[in-house]
Structures are given as C-alpha cells and as structure tokens.
Amino acid sequence: MTTRIMELYKKRLTNIDGALKNIQSNDFIIAALGGSEPIPLLEELHRVKDLGVRNCELSNCLPMKDYEFIKNPEYQDAIFTAGWFYSPIMRKANKNGNVSFAPQHLHNAFTKRLYARDGRRLVLLCSCSSMDKHGYLTLSLGTTYERHAIEEGAFVIAVVNSKLPRTFGDTIVHVSEVDVIIEADYEVPTLPIAPINELDQKIGDYIAELVEDGSTIQLGIGGIPNAVAEALKVKKHLGIHTEMFTDGMVDLLNCGAVDNSHKTLYKGKTIATFALGSGKLYDFIDDNPSVVFKYGKWTNSPYVVGQNHKMVSINTTIEVDLSGQCASESIGPVQFSGTGGQSDTAIGAQLSPEGKSFIALYSTTDIKDKEGGVTTISKIVPMLKQGAAVSLSRNDVDYVVTEYGAVRLRGRTIKERVERLISIAHPDFRDQLRFEAKQHGIW
Structure with a gap:
C-alpha cells in the first residue's frame, strides 16, 4: 500500500461524533439497504438534533434495527424517514407519524431528481469492507442505489467493517470517493432462514x-x-x-x-x-x-x-x-x-x-x-x-x-x-x- 493511499484514508478517518458533525440541516440522507446499513452510525444519528440539525429527510429500505430516529417521533423535526420497503420496524413506527412510505420500483430506486428536490444536499450513509492495498473498498452486500448515489455526487460517510465480505462488480469504491470514514467492527446483520412448511x-x-x-x-x-x-x-x-x-x-x-x-x-x-x-x-x-x-x-x-x-x-x-x-x-x-x-x-x-x-x-x-x-x-x-x-x-x-x-x-x-x-x-x-x-x- 502506497504512502499516498494511506494518507487519503487517514485524512478521512474520524469517529462517530466527528461524522455526525458533517450532517447539515435540510440534507437528503440516503441509508444503505438492509444488511449494508452502517449500524453504529445510524444508532447515534438521532443526536444530530442536539447539534441543531433540522428538516432532514432520510430514505431507507429494509432497516435491520429499531433505530431511535425511526421509533421516536420526538426526532421528526430533525429527521423524517421515508422508507420504500417496510420491515416490521417501519410498520410499527409508521403509526407515530414520523415515517412514511415512498412508492417506487426497485429499478428506479435511485433517480437524482427524486432526491435533489428543493436543492437538498445528497448524503449517503453506507458500510464498506476493508480497503485493499490499491485503495479500494467495496460496498459489500449490495449496490442497489448506493454506488449510483456516489456517482451523482453524494457526500459519502462510510463505516468500514472488517467483518463485511469483499465483493465484485459495481460495489467497488476508491477511498478518494469517500468523504468521511469511521472504523467499527460489528457483526454483520443476518436474516433468519424461513422454515419450509x-x-x-x-x-x-x-x-x-x-x-x-x-x-x-x-x-x-x-x-x-x-x-x-x-x-x-x-x-x-x-x-x-x-x-x-x-x-x-x-x-x-x-x-x-x-x-x-x-x-x-x-x-x-x-x-x-x-x-x-x-x-x-x-x-x-x-x-x-x-x-x-x-x-x-x-x-x-x-x-x-x-x-x-x-x-x-x-x-x-x-x-x-x-x-x-x-x-x-x-x-x-x-x-x-x-x-x-x-x-x-x-x-x-x-x-x-x-x-x-x-x-x-x-x-x-x-x-x-x-x-x-x-x-x-x-x-x-x-x-x-x-x-x-x-x-x-x-x-x-x-x-x-x-x-x-x-x-x-x-x-x-x-x-x-x-x-x-x-x-x-x-x-x-x-x-x-x-x-x-x-x-x-x-x-
């Protein structure tokens, strides 16, 4: 690994508190899908309210955990959640009025004109596998809309988790394309295998x-x-x-x-x-x-x-x-x-x-x-x-x-x-x- 690659990585490296300071009022935040969610970051995301952040909208799909900003309507003036595929977590939270469904087909899961309305800044919260010697990370468990958001100029905050698998295709991301990096090793979310009756x-x-x-x-x-x-x-x-x-x-x-x-x-x-x-x-x-x-x-x-x-x-x-x-x-x-x-x-x-x-x-x-x-x-x-x-x-x-x-x-x-x-x-x-x-x- 070259010195330049390591310098690029270290320059972007921070902790959760440092990452949260990059969220601004009126941002349109895109959370990676399902098991690709940056769990440690989303668990603390509600704290942006204490930093004075208001009027953000967050788009998610199949959230894996009962995050505070989703389940607690007290944070809706800071982050309102728009989900386009509900999990049990979203079904429950929908009753509180701080969550709403966004109808769309998966092949249109990312269209910039849908997200950049009202001049909002795009922010992608994602997770990545560890960087290789050439400076490449991967989006690991998928690239339904994540890679597309990067290419459309989203501000990228990535949690690097060494336990995530390294994958191929449109999941490849160079460290220079990421704005903020957090390192956190946590168990990759799993989905129980439904029994066959x-x-x-x-x-x-x-x-x-x-x-x-x-x-x-x-x-x-x-x-x-x-x-x-x-x-x-x-x-x-x-x-x-x-x-x-x-x-x-x-x-x-x-x-x-x-x-x-x-x-x-x-x-x-x-x-x-x-x-x-x-x-x-x-x-x-x-x-x-x-x-x-x-x-x-x-x-x-x-x-x-x-x-x-x-x-x-x-x-x-x-x-x-x-x-x-x-x-x-x-x-x-x-x-x-x-x-x-x-x-x-x-x-x-x-x-x-x-x-x-x-x-x-x-x-x-x-x-x-x-x-x-x-x-x-x-x-x-x-x-x-x-x-x-x-x-x-x-x-x-x-x-x-x-x-x-x-x-x-x-x-x-x-x-x-x-x-x-x-x-x-x-x-x-x-x-x-x-x-x-x-x-x-x-x-």
Whole structure:
C-alpha cells in the first residue's frame, strides 16, 4: 500500500461524533439497504438534533434495527424517514407519524431528481469492507442505489467493517470517493432462514415442475421461495439474475443445479443487486468473482431482465382478486412491505423468450378479531380490500400458484381467470367466490 493511499484514508478517518458533525440541516440522507446499513452510525444519528440539525429527510429500505430516529417521533423535526420497503420496524413506527412510505420500483430506486428536490444536499450513509492495498473498498452486500448515489455526487460517510465480505462488480469504491470514514467492527446483520412448511413445499413443487432446465431464475424471500429453491435442486444448467441473493441460491450453486452456463447476460456469473441472509451466504460471496453485484437500475430494468434466456420470476403476494390484480405490499390501506422489484421482474420475465412469471400465495390466512377470536379467510377474493395498493396489475400477471395448483392467467379473459383462480382457491371458499363473481358481474 502506497504512502499516498494511506494518507487519503487517514485524512478521512474520524469517529462517530466527528461524522455526525458533517450532517447539515435540510440534507437528503440516503441509508444503505438492509444488511449494508452502517449500524453504529445510524444508532447515534438521532443526536444530530442536539447539534441543531433540522428538516432532514432520510430514505431507507429494509432497516435491520429499531433505530431511535425511526421509533421516536420526538426526532421528526430533525429527521423524517421515508422508507420504500417496510420491515416490521417501519410498520410499527409508521403509526407515530414520523415515517412514511415512498412508492417506487426497485429499478428506479435511485433517480437524482427524486432526491435533489428543493436543492437538498445528497448524503449517503453506507458500510464498506476493508480497503485493499490499491485503495479500494467495496460496498459489500449490495449496490442497489448506493454506488449510483456516489456517482451523482453524494457526500459519502462510510463505516468500514472488517467483518463485511469483499465483493465484485459495481460495489467497488476508491477511498478518494469517500468523504468521511469511521472504523467499527460489528457483526454483520443476518436474516433468519424461513422454515419450509407443508404448504410451502406443495407450492414449491408446482412451480419447479414448470421451470425448465437452462432457465435463468429470480427468487424472493420467505418460506415459499425457499421451498422453490429446494425443489429446483434436481434441475440442470440454471442461471441466476436476481435482485436479492439468498441462502437458497447458494445451495443451488453448491449442488450444481445452477452453473449459469445458459445465460444470455454474464454467462458463468451470478448477478444480483444485494445480498441478505446467513453467515453461510456471506462466506460464499466473500472474495468470490463468480458473484457480481450490479446497479439496481440495471439489474432490475425489465428490459435487461427480459434479455435473459428463459427468464423465470418467482414472487409472493398477500391477496389476489378474481381478475388477477395482486396486492403484495399493503393490507387494505395499511402499508406492510413494498413493491420492491416484483413488477420489474414479473414484466421482465414475460419479455424474455420462453420466460415465465409466478406469483405465489397460500389460499387462506387466519385473522384475529377485536375479541381475540380467529377467523380463516380466503386470500383469493372477488375484490381487493378497500384501500389496497395494486402492486402488480392484472395486465402483468402470468402464473398464480397456491397449494392447490398453478394456473396461467396471461392472455385469458376475466371469465377464464375467475374459473382458474377459483380452481386453486381453498375448497371451502369456492362456492362463495362463484356466488360473488356472479353477483358483481365479474366475468
């Protein structure tokens, strides 16, 4: 390592208190996504209020911890939080009025005109792996919008954590591009692997049956996507082009089902825009040139996704109506998660020659009433709940899958869709669904 590189690094090095002094009133602050969050810095960010900072807005996605500036409305005059994918932390804080949801697609996760409004200064808070002898750090677990923010001139405050994996692709950052550095070794945030239940396995098997050898796949998170990954282990020559790199994908690579040999884009490489999972996943991506992280704007562009050979998109939803509309992010008007890349990849997969898009859900769910009683309801419904956000329009739905089967809606009339969706609804609700479809003229 040259003397010049070390001087650049040391010149930027400070502590948490020093970093907080770089936050100014009216800043638009962008926090890195999920496991890439600079946790020690965000844990203290609320203290900028004591420094006289006011009227900042912070954009985040999948926050991993219950930070004081999020959960405590007393800090909203200093930092108001706008999240574009809610975790349980954000769902809880939303009730306080100091947090609001920002609707957008993942492939538009960073557009400068959205952030630079009102002349606000852009500030990126991120975490990085350790610097190498050439002066390069990496954004480690992803570059959904982080690298793009750097290139658009954001003031960059980075927490360097030696425990973060070193990754390849658009995650590479030179020390000269960072304005402030804090060193802090802490455990990398992990995401528990969702267990696979009997319903997940049935759905996973239905989907896997329709995935051909040589397909390029995208998977979401949760029990159903994990079951799909498990069922795909018998396939051959699969490829991965996904927004989120997961533990299930590591298993598919390790067992040989995925070799990326038939891909159109980046043949031989696994493409993702961020990773979140267990220590096993982080060990796999560490210093692994076969896993390439690309801008979310590129990775999730439907036109890029559609260039992949036999692209298959697999996502989940909360509720589907009889015309095929999917509410995947809210329960009625109450924000639950976010759109993420669902429509990006669903539309992209259908642009691919021989591509397929799957939306999966359980046929029923249990809800509690005010008295604590439990009622089972159908998740295939005549009409979405009042106020529900339509995450995937009926024009963009291909296959819908429950534990009762998989049906294709693409190109089908409403009348055909009604019959097909009722056929995979829970048997206890099929007669009622037919009655309501007739009553409301859904055909």
